Amino acid sequence: MTAPTTATDVNQPSLEHAPPTGRRMSWPVLLLVIAGALALTSIVRLVTGADGITNVSQMSTALQLAVPIGLAGLGGLWAERAGVVNIGLEGMMILGTWFGAWAGFQWGPWTGVLVGLIGGCLGGLLHAIVTVTFNVNHIVSGVAINILALGATRYLAPLAFEGHQGGSAKQSPAVESLGHFTVPGLSDWLSELNAKGWFFVSDIAGLLGGLVTNVSWLTLIAVALVPGTWWILWRTPFGLRLRSCGENPVAAESLGVNVYKYKYLAVIISGGLAGLGGVFLSIVANPFYLEGQTSGRGYIGLAAMIFGNWMPGGLAIGAGLFGYTDSLNLRGGSTNVHALLLLGALLLVIGAIWLAIRKKFVQAAITFVVGALVFAWYAGTNEVPSQVVAATPYVVTLVVLALSAQRLRMPKADGMPYRKGQGK
Amino acid sequence: MKKFDKERVLLAVAGPVIALAVAFVLSAIVLVASGKNPVEPFALMFEQAGYSDVQVLILNQASMYYIAALAVAIGFRMNLFNIGVDGQYQLGAMMAAIVGAHASLPAFLQVPLLLLTAVCTGAFWAGIAGVLKVTRGVSEVVATIMLNAIATSLIVYMWKPDVFGVKIGNNSTTGEMHESGWIPGIDLGAAGEIYGLVVLAVLLGIGYWVVLNRTRFGFDLRASGASSSAAAASGVDPKRMVLTAMLLSGAIAGLAGLPILLGDSHTYNLNFPTGIGFLGIGIALLGRNSPVGIVFASLLWAWLDKASPELDFHGYDKEIAVIMQGLIVLSVVVSYEAVREWGLRRQQRRVGAELAAGHVLGANNTTKEVAGR
Numbered sequence: 001m002t003a004p005t006t007a008t009d010v011n012q013p014s015l016e017h018a019p020p021t022g023r024r025m026s027w028p029v030l031l032l033v034i035a036g037a038l039a040l041t042s043i044v045r046l047v048t049g050a051d052g053i054t055n056v057s058q059m060s061t062a063l064q065l066a067v068p069i070g071l072a073g074l075g076g077l078w079a080e081r082a083g084v085v086n087i088g089l090e091g092m093m094i095l096g097t098w099f100g101a102w103a104g105f106q107w108g109p110w111t112g113v114l115v116g117l118i119g120g121c122l123g124g125l126l127h128a129i130v131t132v133t134f135n136v137n138h139i140v141s142g143v144a145i146n147i148l149a150l151g152a153t154r155y156l157a158p159l160a161f162e163g164h165q166g167g168s169a170k171q172s173p174a175v176e177s178l179g180h181f182t183v184p185g186l187s188d189w190l191s192e193l194n195a196k197g198w199f200f201v202s203d204i205a206g207l208l209g210g211l212v213t214n215v216s217w218l219t220l221i222a223v224a225l226v227p228g229t230w231w232i233l234w235r236t237p238f239g240l241r242l243r244s245c246g247e248n249p250v251a252a253e254s255l256g257v258n259v260y261k262y263k264y265l266a267v268i269i270s271g272g273l274a275g276l277g278g279v280f281l282s283i284v285a286n287p288f289y290l291e292g293q294t295s296g297r298g299y300i301g302l303a304a305m306i307f308g309n310w311m312p313g314g315l316a317i318g319a320g321l322f323g324y325t326d327s328l329n330l331r332g333g334s335t336n337v338h339a340l341l342l343l344g345a346l347l348l349v350i351g352a353i354w355l356a357i358r359k360k361f362v363q364a365a366i367t368f369v370v371g372a373l374v375f376a377w378y379a380g381t382n383e384v385p386s387q388v389v390a391a392t393p394y395v396v397t398l399v400v401l402a403l404s405a406q407r408l409r410m411p412k413a414d415g416m417p418y419r420k421g422q423g424k
Numbered sequence: 425m426k427k428f429d430k431e432r433v434l435l436a437v438a439g440p441v442i443a444l445a446v447a448f449v450l451s452a453i454v455l456v457a458s459g460k461n462p463v464e465p466f467a468l469m470f471e472q473a474g475y476s477d478v479q480v481l482i483l484n485q486a487s488m489y490y491i492a493a494l495a496v497a498i499g500f501r502m503n504l505f506n507i508g509v510d511g512q513y514q515l516g517a518m519m520a521a522i523v524g525a526h527a528s529l530p531a532f533l534q535v536p537l538l539l540l541t542a543v544c545t546g547a548f549w550a551g552i553a554g555v556l557k558v559t560r561g562v563s564e565v566v567a568t569i570m571l572n573a574i575a576t577s578l579i580v581y582m583w584k585p586d587v588f589g590v591k592i593g594n595n596s597t598t599g600e601m602h603e604s605g606w607i608p609g610i611d612l613g614a615a616g617e618i619y620g621l622v623v624l625a626v627l628l629g630i631g632y633w634v635v636l637n638r639t640r641f642g643f644d645l646r647a648s649g650a651s652s653s654a655a656a657a658s659g660v661d662p663k664r665m666v667l668t669a670m671l672l673s674g675a676i677a678g679l680a681g682l683p684i685l686l687g688d689s690h691t692y693n694l695n696f697p698t699g700i701g702f703l704g705i706g707i708a709l710l711g712r713n714s715p716v717g718i719v720f721a722s723l724l725w726a727w728l729d730k731a732s733p734e735l736d737f738h739g740y741d742k743e744i745a746v747i748m749q750g751l752i753v754l755s756v757v758v759s760y761e762a763v764r765e766w767g768l769r770r771q772q773r774r775v776g777a778e779l780a781a782g783h784v785l786g787a788n789n790t791t792k793e794v795a796g797r
Contacts, residue, residue: 087565126754135765136757139505139565143705144757148750155743159458299569306566385584391577394570398556405562 040346042203050339054203056191058327058336059210064285065330066323067222068093068294071277072301073308073315074229075120075270080310081233082266083246084131085415087142090298091149092123092271096278098153101289102160104175104282105167112175113218113279120275121268123149128267132260135417146298154291161289172289175282181220183212216284222276230312242266246411250423259418274298303397309408318397325393329386337384337392345375431767439763440710440717443756450755451748455740465740472731476615482726483618487625487683488697489722492704494632495546495677497713499564501636502649502669508568509677510701511575512549516542516678517685518579521692522588524601524685534604538686539624539679546678547671549575554670558663564670572701597693607686619687628676629715645669677701706753712760725749 045053052058072089079086086092099119104112123145130141161167166174190209194202233239242262244252249259277297282289300322307321308314328337348371355364401408452462472478492509499506506512520542529537553567583589583596590599609617636642647655648665656662680700689696707725711718732745 130754130758134758134761136761140705140709140757141754143507143702144750144753147702147706147753148747151743151746151748151750155454155458155741155747158741158743296573300573303566303570306563385581387577387581387584390580391574394573394577398562398567398570398574401562401566402556402560405556405560 038203038207039200041343042200044339044343044346045203046197046199048339048342050336052336053328053339054194054206056194056206056209056213059206060213060215061210061330062320062324062327063210063215063219064323065326066319067219068277068280068285068297069301069304069322070226070316070319071222071280072274072298073305073319074225074301074312075124075273075277076302076305077229077270077310077312077315078233078242078266078273079124079127079270080305080414081243081246081411082263083249083411083413083416083418084128084263084267084270085138085142086124086127086267086270086274087139087299087302088123088127088145088149089142089270089274089301090294090296091142091146092120092127092274093278093281093294093298094146094149094153095119095123095271096275097282097289097293098156098172098278099275100279101172101175101282102156104279105164105173105288109176109178109283112283113178113276116279116282117272117275120278121272123275124268124271125264127271128264132263132267132418135419137417138415157289157291166288170291172282174287177287178217178284180214180216182214187213216280218276218280218284222280225273226312226316233312243411246414249413249416249418253420253423260420263418274301277301300393303394306408306410307397307400309404310410321396322393325389325396329389335383337389338378338382341374341378341384345371345378347371348374431770435763435767436712439712439760440756442763443710443752443759446755446759447748447751450751451744454747455744460740464738465735465744468734468738468740469727469731469745472734473727476612478730480612480616480618481730482723483622484683484687485726485729486719486722487619487622488680488700489703489707489725490625490718491628491676491683492680492700493707493711493718493722494628494715495673495680496701496704496708497711497718498632498645498669498673498676500649500708500713502645502665503652504666504669504673505565506550506553506568506670506673506677507565507705508550508553508571508575508701509673509680509704510699511568511572512546512674512677513680513701514579514696514698515549515575516546517681517696518582518598518692519545520682521598521601521685521690522582524605525588525599525691528602529604531604534602535607535686538605539682542678542682543675544678547675550670550674550677551667554667554674557670558667592693595693595695597691599691601686601690605686606690609687617687619683621683621687624679625683628679629719633715641668680704703749706749709753709760710756724752 041054044050072093075089075092076086096116096119098116100112100116102112103115126148127141127145130136130144131138157172158169161172162169164173166172187209190205190212193205194209196202233243241252241257242265244255244257245259245262245266252262253259278294281293281297286293301319304318304322305315307318308316328340348367352364352368352371355361355367448466452466455462455465473482492513495509495512496506520538523541524534524538527534527537549571550568553562553564553571556562556567557564581587583598585591588598590597607620609620610622611617634642636646644655644660644665645668647658648660648662648669652662655665681696684697685692703725707718707721710724711721728745728749732742735742735744
């Protein structure tokens, strides 16, 4: 590696046209697509009788499972928008789970949230020192942080938790609940509506009901962080400077932006968000820290972010998808998943028709055959093994990436080494 | 290049030595901070390394680390991050276990069949990521992470009793393999048995060195890693190289679980070691992707693994070894980078001085390649 590609190399002017930056979906179109998907789901529910797929409790579980993934994804977004790839999200989440539970069981859950956040920030700070100051390859540093965080929490857990009530070498004592809220009236009304089983209306009621029933305060904060991140990164001067460090640090430097400072800040915030995701696991999802609690959610968060094309909204949809499939798995959903096979088959057939209209006949034929196979699977079986359900979000991510990787646009100097003054 | 260059050797050795020293000091600080004696654990662990039964454990464990790290290193040599070694070796071992439990051939056919199964499974699983990268431009990092997760589900699925699984108590297994597929170990009496496939690890290491340093393919691969555009300009097809490297990496990864499978467990069960692929990343980095360096790195790792349980009997927590592993990787990558930049600056100064003195530039101005940076 005589001359590693640097941020200067990628930002040379070239005669090539910039790749299209993804289809811009206007709000009405996006809403129409979502409504269409809901309507399809509703049809499937009526045909198969699997009422569970848009149940209020299903949706609320899905939301709860989506939050840590979404927070990790937001963490990834902050770092990558500033040009630092953060594969150490998993490690920072682990730090969040441990620190959150450690402070939580002693000084109350809100202190736990704060300390877990700080724990994640420490992981982020380490990543920033290694990648920004020492210019080490970002993925290598992230992998190292994952190993280190795992080791550190495993070492600290017995020291901190053993000897307390309910604590052991692998588990912390119980942490008090942060408290839930249910919007009075609205929640009951939506549940009633959902129970009626009407076409479309009940499904929307189920979805909204999940958003207002038994929601933890931390969930509310996490959901608010999605538009919050968008506003800060895309609507404030601070965000513009931060993103310019990810697109073209040399140009940013020439305009007087302190690139190191912004990269440090972004990576520390990134770690804090991942830590918050960890706290959610060890205080809200479970009332205790448990070794191996994150089980790869940091990586999934990263995938959700790439799935969402490095944008907060797309990321939220990606996290929702992962959360929903996870919830199907949790709630004994083999019949529900079986029903979703029909939905998958329908979507594939619609996709095939869409491709055929755009005169891509080969792809259309392949999509149609796959759709037919899925339908045959649906018709020929009564249940789907739970492992298929567990693997579904990953397969979907792979397929989506395969179909749209060329349309995805990551920050231009993402993962590139940068040295102050290298553009001179 | 051929000439013995004192500075190059110094630079190559300085990185790991500084890193190890820093890692030991930092771990000692962690021990002091938790109110423990900072020296005794290391003394205990060094003492462990002297016992022959622990040595056998270390060697056995190191053989698997070595193979996994080689798989990672092949990718690193061409700037590919095969994070999926973890899924590839687990699937490879499981498929070999399943084939071994259902096929019953004479040993001279059975063993190659099992090796081939593992190689093909690993290559296939890595190949998916390779094909996606080459045809659709999907980052291999994300694709292999997804494939790891899918592999986990697939393994649980295949453990089901109505698929390939056999329940033994609470343990899911793939059933006992036929004895013709077992590979006898090297019996050392009371010390235990060295897995027969340790030899395979050695052969793979030699093969890795020969292919990378003595063949056209190896040259192309290293050239693509150093600069894909320069390699493409000299006639190397970058897409083919990516796919081949990915397949090769997966093929080797598939073998990583076999030493214990064919030498000891003879079935793929819940106790089968996991996470070797991730550790392989750290080991490949520590060994700077060189076949000899990885030997030392995997021995070091296996030593930390196998000597640390003793600490529990002396009032220390064995997890300090995991912290050390993390610290070593981190300090290794930082010190390699620092040493590399220092070497570069030194060289620039020297070349500058030579130029100023009117010398013709020698051919010896290539910089040291730094592993998987």
